[in-house]
Amino acid sequence: MSIRRIIPAEDDVDSLCYFLRLPQVISMCMAFSLVASMGHERGAIGDWCLGIWCLCFIMTFFISMFECFYCDCKFPFFWYKLPITYACYAALLCLSTSIIYPVFYVQYLPHGPSRDRAIAASAFSCISCVLYAIDVAYTWKHYDFKTIPCYVHTLPGLLKILESFVACVIFVFLSNTSLYLHQPALEWCVAVYSICFVQVAVAMLLRLGGWENRLPLPLRIFHLGLTTLSVLLYVSALVLWPLYQFDEKLGGQPHWDSDMSCIGELIDYGCIWDQRLAVAVLTAINLLIYMVDLVYWTRQVSVGTEELYCLHSQGVSLQSSAVP
Structure with a gap:
């Protein structure tokens, strides 16, 4: 059975999604082409933004080709979950690059062709973010998620997306290895971000692949x-990241003006102190998201325990009433 037989409005959704695919592909292609043409001037943050735009371009192109040639006859239910999950990630990632790239890199470029290309790439990233957001909003509005359950439409699914998204943004700043190299406490923080990201990825793959029952x-x-x-x-x-980044006794820089990269000429990474602060803030944000996730699953476990206790109590009562 195909999705078309279940959801009457699916043809209208498909029409808009097909219409959005081409401008999404073009915007992503323009963004990473403009940054790639800058050569070694793009810096570490530019490399990460380039990678995100290139990945979004490849995924959008692949989804478009699959929908054109195979979607009507193969794996309709699996395919239903993939585009909406990808569109959520693409909208968030393009939003992050649209903010990070201009704020932490473009403003430090001198006036000239490189700066113009970087500004144009940021503009195309903003356009892509809007297009992906329209894709997500229209799909959520017209699809019946009660008929076909979708993981990203549930609270734990949304929390997992936010957790992995914030981790990806942290990795953008950690591409500047001078933030943590040769400092064991800060290297431990990088390991923490990586371990937690892998855990989220495994949990999402188990859910999307239907392997949780195993x-x-x-x-x-x-x-x-x-x-x-x-x-x-x-x-x-x-605890460790702000302590070792901003405590002067531990080799940190407590003030913005104490970092020469923020007041000097252009370097490859922009203002390093701002990147330290951004990682600290994102760490706090992701911790809050994980705490909400923890409250949710604690509640689920407690509810499940209460249900088992009630069933056990009912079973004991039935056995007692059956004894003459």
Whole structure:
């Protein structure tokens, strides 16, 4: 059975999605082409933004080709989940690059062709963000998520998307290895971000692939354990990162004007102190998201325990009433 037989409005949604695919592909192509033409001048943050735009271009092009040639006859239910999940990530990633690239890199470029290309790339990134956001909003409005469940339309799914998205933004700043190299405490923070990101990716793949029933543990206990571990790890990162980045006794720089990269001429990474602060703020934000996730799964486990207790109590009562 195809999705078309279940959702009457699917043809209208497909029409708009097909219409959006071409400008999405063109915008992403223009953004990464403009930045790629800058050569070595693009810096570490430019490299990460280039990678995001290139990935979005490839994924959008692949989805467009698949929808044109195969979507009507193969894997309709699996395919239904992929575009909406990808569109959510693409909208968030393009939004982040539209902010990070101008704020942390473009403003430090001298006036000239490179700056003009960087500004144009930022503009195309903004256009792509709007196009992907329209894609997500229109799909959520017209698809019946009760008929065909979609992971990103649930609270744990949205939390996982936000957790992984914030981690990706943190990795953009960590591409400047001078922030943490040769400092064990800060290298531990980088390990924390990586471990938690892998955990989120595994949890999402298990859910999207329908493999959660193969876990040796109950699903609620599995997610509660992963989320608890992530919260503990992020707490350590939230303590260590600001301490070693901004405490002068530990080699940090407590003030913005103490960082020469923020008041001197252009360097490859822009203002390093701002990047340190951005990672600290994003760490706190992601910790809050993980705490919300922890509350959710704690509640799920407690509700499940209460249900088992009630069933057990009912069973004991039935056995007692059956005894003459």
